[in-house]
Amino acid sequence: MNSNGKETLLQVDDITLSFGGVQALSHVSFDVAKGEVLAIIGPNGAGKSSMLNVINGFYHPQSGTVTYKGRSHRQMRTHEAAAEGIARTFQNIALFKGMTTLDNIMTGRNLKMRVNFLWQALHLGPARREEIEHRRYVEHVIDFLEIQAIRKIPVGRLPYGMQKRVELCRALASEPDLLLLDEPMAGMNVEEKEDMCRFILDVNDEFGTTIVLIEHDMGVVMDISDRVIVLDYGRKIADGTPDEVRANQAVIDAYLGLSH
Amino acid sequence: MIYLEAGQYKTTYEDDQAIFPIAQDRYLVLAAVLVAFVAVPLVANEYWLQALLIPFLIFSLAAIGLNLLTGYAGQLSLGTGGFMAVGAYMTYKITTAFPELNILLVFIFSGLIAAAVGIVFGLPSLRIKGFYLAVATLAAQFFIQWLFNKVAWFYNYNPSGTITAPPREVFGVMVTGPEATATVRYLVALSLLVLFALAAKNLVRGRIGRSWMAIRDMDIAAEIIGIRPLPTKLLAFAISSFYCGVAGAMMIFLWLGSAETLAFDINVSFQVLFMIIIGGLGSILGSLLGAAFITLVPIFLINAPALVGVHMEVALERHIESIVFGAMIVYFLIVEPNGFARFWQITKQKLRRWPFPY
Amino acid sequence: MELLIQVFVAPFLDMAGSPVFLLEVIINGLLTGVMYSLVALGFVLIFKASGVFNFAQGAMVLFAALTLVGLIERGVPGWLAIVISLGVMVALAYAVERWMLRPLVNQAPIILFMATIGLNFVLEGSGQIAWGSNVKELDIGIPDASFDVGGILLNEFDIYAALVAAILVAGLAVFFQKTAVGRALRAVADNHQAALAVGIPLKTIWIIVWSVAGAVALVAGIMWGAKSGVQFSLALIALKALPVLILGGFTSVPGAIIGGLIIGVGEKIAEVYWGPVIGGAIENWFAYMLALVFLMFRPQGLFGEVIIERV
Numbered sequence A: 001m002n003s004n005g006k007e008t009l010l011q012v013d014d015i016t017l018s019f020g021g022v023q024a025l026s027h028v029s030f031d032v033a034k035g036e037v038l039a040i041i042g043p044n045g046a047g048k049s050s051m052l053n054v055i056n057g058f059y060h061p062q063s064g065t066v067t068y069k070g071r072s073h074r075q076m077r078t079h080e081a082a083a084e085g086i087a088r089t090f091q092n093i094a095l096f097k098g099m100t101t102l103d104n105i106m107t108g109r110n111l112k113m114r115v116n117f118l119w120q121a122l123h124l125g126p127a128r129r130e131e132i133e134h135r136r137y138v139e140h141v142i143d144f145l146e147i148q149a150i151r152k153i154p155v156g157r158l159p160y161g162m163q164k165r166v167e168l169c170r171a172l173a174s175e176p177d178l179l180l181l182d183e184p185m186a187g188m189n190v191e192e193k194e195d196m197c198r199f200i201l202d203v204n205d206e207f208g209t210t211i212v213l214i215e216h217d218m219g220v221v222m223d224i225s226d227r228v229i230v231l232d233y234g235r236k237i238a239d240g241t242p243d244e245v246r247a248n249q250a251v252i253d254a255y256l257g258l259s260h
Numbered sequence B: 001m002i003y004l005e006a007g008q009y010k011t012t013y014e015d016d017q018a019i020f021p022i023a024q025d026r027y028l029v030l031a032a033v034l035v036a037f038v039a040v041p042l043v044a045n046e047y048w049l050q051a052l053l054i055p056f057l058i059f060s061l062a063a064i065g066l067n068l069l070t071g072y073a074g075q076l077s078l079g080t081g082g083f084m085a086v087g088a089y090m091t092y093k094i095t096t097a098f099p100e101l102n103i104l105l106v107f108i109f110s111g112l113i114a115a116a117v118g119i120v121f122g123l124p125s126l127r128i129k130g131f132y133l134a135v136a137t138l139a140a141q142f143f144i145q146w147l148f149n150k151v152a153w154f155y156n157y158n159p160s161g162t163i164t165a166p167p168r169e170v171f172g173v174m175v176t177g178p179e180a181t182a183t184v185r186y187l188v189a190l191s192l193l194v195l196f197a198l199a200a201k202n203l204v205r206g207r208i209g210r211s212w213m214a215i216r217d218m219d220i221a222a223e224i225i226g227i228r229p230l231p232t233k234l235l236a237f238a239i240s241s242f243y244c245g246v247a248g249a250m251m252i253f254l255w256l257g258s259a260e261t262l263a264f265d266i267n268v269s270f271q272v273l274f275m276i277i278i279g280g281l282g283s284i285l286g287s288l289l290g291a292a293f294i295t296l297v298p299i300f301l302i303n304a305p306a307l308v309g310v311h312m313e314v315a316l317e318r319h320i321e322s323i324v325f326g327a328m329i330v331y332f333l334i335v336e337p338n339g340f341a342r343f344w345q346i347t348k349q350k351l352r353r354w355p356f357p358y
Numbered sequence C: 001m002e003l004l005i006q007v008f009v010a011p012f013l014d015m016a017g018s019p020v021f022l023l024e025v026i027i028n029g030l031l032t033g034v035m036y037s038l039v040a041l042g043f044v045l046i047f048k049a050s051g052v053f054n055f056a057q058g059a060m061v062l063f064a065a066l067t068l069v070g071l072i073e074r075g076v077p078g079w080l081a082i083v084i085s086l087g088v089m090v091a092l093a094y095a096v097e098r099w100m101l102r103p104l105v106n107q108a109p110i111i112l113f114m115a116t117i118g119l120n121f122v123l124e125g126s127g128q129i130a131w132g133s134n135v136k137e138l139d140i141g142i143p144d145a146s147f148d149v150g151g152i153l154l155n156e157f158d159i160y161a162a163l164v165a166a167i168l169v170a171g172l173a174v175f176f177q178k179t180a181v182g183r184a185l186r187a188v189a190d191n192h193q194a195a196l197a198v199g200i201p202l203k204t205i206w207i208i209v210w211s212v213a214g215a216v217a218l219v220a221g222i223m224w225g226a227k228s229g230v231q232f233s234l235a236l237i238a239l240k241a242l243p244v245l246i247l248g249g250f251t252s253v254p255g256a257i258i259g260g261l262i263i264g265v266g267e268k269i270a271e272v273y274w275g276p277v278i279g280g281a282i283e284n285w286f287a288y289m290l291a292l293v294f295l296m297f298r299p300q301g302l303f304g305e306v307i308i309e310r311v
Helices: A048-055 A078-083 A101-107 A117-122 A125-144 A160-173 A190-206 A218-224 A242-247 A249-256 B023-043 B046-072 B080-097 B103-126 B130-150 B182-204 B207-217 B219-225 B229-256 B266-279 B284-307 B314-335 B339-353 C002-008 C010-017 C019-050 C057-073 C078-101 C109-131 C156-178 C180-190 C192-197 C202-228 C233-239 C241-248 C253-278 C286-297
Strands: A008-019 A022-033 A037-041 A063-068 A071-073 A086-089 A178-182 A210-214 A227-232 A235-240 B168-170 B173-176 C146-149 C152-155
Touching (some): A008 A048, A008 A210, A022 A048, A022 A063, A037 A048, A037 A218, A048 A063, A048 A178, A078 A086, A101 B207, A117 A125, A117 B207, A160 A178, A190 A218, A218 A242, A227 A242, A235 A249, A242 A249, B046 B080, B046 B182, B046 B229, B046 B284, B080 B103, B080 B130, B080 B266, B103 B168, B103 B173, B103 B229, B103 C286, B130 B266, B130 C109, B130 C286, B182 B284, B266 B314, B266 B339, B266 C109, B284 B314, B284 B339, B314 C078, B314 C109, C002 C010, C010 C019, C010 C253, C019 C057, C019 C152, C019 C156, C019 C202, C057 C078, C057 C109, C057 C233, C078 C109, C152 C156, C156 C253, C180 C192, C180 C202, C192 C202, C241 C253, C253 C286
Parallel strands (some): A037 A210, A037 A227, A086 A178, A178 A210
Antiparallel strands (some): A008 A022, A227 A235, C146 C152
16 A cells, blocks of 8 residues: 555665666666556656666666565566566567567467467367457457457558557557556657557556556646656656646756756 | 458358468368379379479478478577487387387377477577577587487497388388388378378467467567567477477388488488478478479479480589579578468469459 | 596596697697688678678688689689689679678578578589589698697698688788778678768678678688698588687677687597597587587677667
């Protein structure tokens, strides 16, 4: 429980991460309540993507802990994070280019599939049942994000905005409890952005998924997030509701530049 | 018109996920299998079976094996010959030690041993990728070839250093050895190929195939989704080596009759690699097409000059062959990385509309 | 038990028993290693400048040597034959750029790698069609005699080979570090598109680097050919350069040299002391196994750069 009386899903405590001599994150702490939409903002190179990479175990911080669902991890492992229900999308789309939309999204169900390879080679009984059962769920997500028409198309041929949507779809297919979105609207036009905002809010509403997102478009951030964290040079400089953050002097300085 | 799928509505996910969702494909494949099983044995003579069809079937199996590893899982291997040798020599050891054991079962056991060897040499794939891994698989190729050559136990201390297929019956029919007819060996090889090709197709369209392709296309993203790289890659190495092992066993026991390690040298590894590049990386059908092409070209090169009255020396034929294969590889990588398999798809697309192009 | 002693104890006793012989083995290994380094250098050049792992380097060695010997056999004087062979390698570089690299630009490295396997076969086939596939003598006037230095038997030819390698490496180092072309090469190696954007002509650079690699292949071909005759197996010897590269790292010229020396020495010691116990001819695979084990612990090689993965 945190101060607002809501259950805490994720707690990041005193994380420090550096590559060689470059300090990417220093002593960053924050928590995410269950069902919340949290935005991480900050200038380029502030350590936002690194923060997501620490949460899902891709980077291992030099110090600090990540507490997820009440369990503390000195280091999260990526596949553990995935198994525990953390899914994410990437700043530069990370779809599997040689596969169709449907197959890409089906990979999101991989962790939930159990049937061993001998049954799969026969494609009988349990293997077939399992495949169909998961296909059903995937179709549900496909309907939800309105991408029925591109099911069988190799993702490499889709336009950029669509690829972003397929990536979100793949993340959702794993039924995540925590969804990390790295600039979900980068490079989109206004219309696509509106669609994406709607999907994010719908996901949060209907599935109750907790969302942590990185975004540069301030209008979007202020509209859809419950809370905003501001990073600058790897440090957290503000944490609060959109209105509080907007009024924060340190944030204004970081964005507008301050003569020292 | 011919390939028009209009009117074929799929009402269940099951129908949609079938191997051949389009009815025409189903009939075509069925017809091909029927021809292969019934018509070919009636028509083909000893030469065609021995020189063309049996090696085609065996190399198809090896090519499917390598394609699972390289085309689907994205792990380049130059050790195919080595893994095939494991299958061949293990079959020889097991069947000479237990003569009453069904030879087809022995093939499977040997394949499993090849799979284990594949796992050992696949372990470096955790840390290394791409051509680094290719070099590591060269270690498998050279070490295995040396092992079977130097350690006499593997060829039962036979002074000639070769292994020979002993006569073995299955259900009262002679399957291997000098008395086995080419037709029988052809049918056995065909049956094994059809079974294993089907199994491979099933694997690649399910969870395992998707995780292989995910690792191939973007390993980091795959890992973050929860696909663990090491077990996934090792499974690819194991299954691929199993296929190659069985193919190697078939090579000695259903085709050549006897051989030494030279039959599995690095050139075999390259040959199989060429098959999947020319046929199509990441395609089961492509493996078959590539194997057919690579088996046909030398035969064509040997026979074509004779037809027009020119005599060509074997050495010259070999060199032309290697130029043709090499040039084809470069050509396909540039123009159509999906190989013959893609040509087939394009043809089908055209046939959908033919003869009314608009 | 006896086998264990033979494998784990006896070889070391042998080494301690006759340190002079051990030294001789090591020195001979070093000298063979130099020859591997010669071939590996060509790989490193091309990899550095174009990011292509050129599997065909071995075939280029064979092709160059065949061309040279073929010309000499037909009565062309030695110096002219070398000049013409160099010209052929430059023409080859041009053809490779035009018909292989240019159409494949920006493809995945593994695709380019497979394309060079294709090139490998084209070169092997065409070289042997043009010049015949029988073993050919190549006499470049260096005596293949052994002499004695303080009880250690050395081969004069190997000493020359080491000298040639040293000169070649020094020359390449100067070329890379001091000349404008060398700087452009390094820029291209870092980032193709950025190099293009600042106006470095990618095409020319590729032709130059493949030509230089062709020249290195010619030198390697001459040395190997003079040592063991010009024949098909040259292409296989060149495959040994692959483990050398893995040890040394793909992008490092000193790495190629030191990797070659390590492989040369390791192979000789293994063959002399362990070979008889486990059946001999282990030099066919020893280098690959050594590289494989090494890779498990240090995937980037001795001198390669560590790669930080990002998403």
